[in-house]
Amino acid sequence: MKLHHVQLAMPRGREDEAEAFYAGLLGLQRVPKPPNLEKRGGCWFRGESIELHLGVEEPFSPAKKAHPALQVADLPGLQEKLAAAGAEVWSDEPLEGYDRFYASDPFGNRIEFLCPTSS
Secondary structure (H helix, E strand, O other), rough: OOOOOOEEEEOOOOOOHHHHHHHHHHHHHOEOOHHHHHOOOOOEEEOOOOEEEEEEOOOOOOOOOOEEEEEOOOHHHOOOOOOOOOOOOOOOOEEEOOOEEEEEEOOOHHHEEEEEEOO
């Protein structure tokens, strides 16, 4: 068994904001949804070893606790980039073997970013 994708919720009609965050800031590639699913709204993104789907949920409620954790190479650089773009960024308790931080996507969904420590 292996993970195929992670899905987060988003409000209807805000695909441009999703693309600006997930493609523009995180560097994921937006990929087309299958035609039979396109009418539902939302959008899909893909990167190295990750596929992330955003699906419209009504009424929308952001995921504040449940979250994907994305391993990145340049954690400080990404944290600075997200903060400069106005994303909410915060730290939490240490996690042995990793440096990490959290950020909210444009819809308030929690995302963890981490990088193994070099010890």
